[in-house]
Amino acid sequence: MxxxxxxxxxxxxxxxxxxxxxxxxxxxxxxxxxxxxxxxxxxxxxxxxxxxxxxxxxxxxxxxxxxxxxxxxSDTSEWGTGALGSDRWDRVRGGRRVGSGEGGVRHGDGIVVGERREEVGLLLWQKPLFGTLKLNCDAAWKKATGEGGVGWVLRDFAGLPLLARGMGGERFGDAIMAEAEAIRRGLESVVGSEVWAGSTCLVVESDSKGLINMLNKETTVDVKLEVYIQDIWRMTCVFPVVRFCFTPRQCNRDAHSIAAYVVKHGGRFGWDELGPEFLFNILAEDANVMVRL
The missing domain is CATH 1.10.3390 (YejL-like)
Structure with a gap:
């Protein structure tokens, strides 16, 4: 004052x-x-x-x-972007847009809320709200050989991992196809488990902004990604609310570490709760837990 x-x-x-x-x-x-x-x-x-x-x-x-x-x-249908770079949400009810934001889409009987997250200099992974799960997805791809791998981690509002998975030895035409496969595989893994039961919202984060824009219908879907994105949209019907969000690479280290690991070792990998040492320490730091391996 x-x-x-x-x-x-x-x-x-x-x-x-x-x-x-x-x-x-x-x-x-x-x-x-x-x-x-x-x-x-x-x-x-x-x-x-x-x-x-x-x-x-x-x-x-x-x-x-x-x-x-x-x-x-507060359950308000429209928020602008303020001084802290807070998110503007779209809420879509009955297929009709409410508010002036961008990116909200509705599939089936579930509401899918698109969120454009602005980078505000806080390069820290953020825990989701209570009752919300967050799925971080990433891919690693070698341009010279086309070889790639994908990884994903699902965590709850406390930052505790519910599942972590990865697949290596895959082949992709380019990096964004690998990023799309990471989200598709991640959603398949969540849908096939029971860990999401009782949750009211699923937040899906990727550091591929172009892909997130397509998933939120902010840009035209690339023809080569249509199969991936249609599969992703189809799976969103399972959840009450889904939000696709861009996140900087620094906030996506866990999924990236898994993707890099499976590219190096090949094959399928899956961990529950603690996970391997290389992943545990990142998850602990994200959750603000002081324990390290």
């Missing part, structure tokens, strides 16, 4: 609200301001009463997550 040249918080808050009166998406900006203040207060209390110092990057990540969780819980 010092920047506003006021001593009283309420007076400063009124100035902020007045300043944003004619600003587009003012409500969204105010949401972020409120949660930002709350996060600062929490960090201050942790330091004063517990002697715990919160790293700035952690505080900002929590700030962003709380805004996202609030908007999800």
């Amino acid at each position: 010092a920047a506003l040249d006021v001593q009283d918080f309420l007076e400063g808050w009124k100035l902020v609200v007045k300043h944003l009166e004619n600003v587009e998406d003012a409500d969204l900006i105010l949401q972020q301001v409120v949660f930002g203040f709350w996060r600062i207060w929490k960090c201050r209390n942790d330091l004063v009463f517990k002697g715990v110092t919160t790293e700035p990057r952690v505080a900002v990540e929590l700030w962003h997550r709380h805004v996202e969780e609030f908007r999800t819980a």
Whole structure:
């Protein structure tokens, strides 16, 4: 509030609200301001009463997550993109678009919500919301030989792995075909298991932005990928809600590590819960667990 040249918080808050009166998406900006203040207060209390110092990057990540969780819980059909790069969602009901976002598609009786995730400098894997599962998929491909492998990891809201799988020794025409196969195989693996029962939403993440845009119908589907994408869309009917999201490579290390492993060793691999050492440490770091192998 010092920047506003006021001593009283309420007076400063009124100035902020007045300043944003004619600003587009003012409500969204105010949401972020409120949660930002709350996060600062929490960090201050942790330091004063517990002697715990919160790293700035952690505080900002929590700030962003709380805004996202609030908007999800509010069940509002349209959110704009605010100062923190929060996601704009499309919700499609009965085949009719509601709101002004992009990328939402509906298949069968289930709602498939497309999300365009903007990179905001927080290169950390983010846990999904309660009741949501997150499937990270990636591929490794050798241009010289066409050989490739795919890997995927399914985790719950606590960041705990429910399954991790990979297939090597595959052949692909190019890298994006391998990326599409990773998502297709990952969804097949989830559908064929019972671990997703009771979940209200599945988030599918890939670091192939072009592929995610096609899956969200933001760009025209490449002819060579039609078979892959049709299979992927067909499998989304099993889940109440599916979101296809782009994620930076740094946030997709687990799936990439599996893909690189299966390319090197060939064959099919599957792990439940802990997994091998090379994967365990990445999963532990993503889940903010201090244990390492």
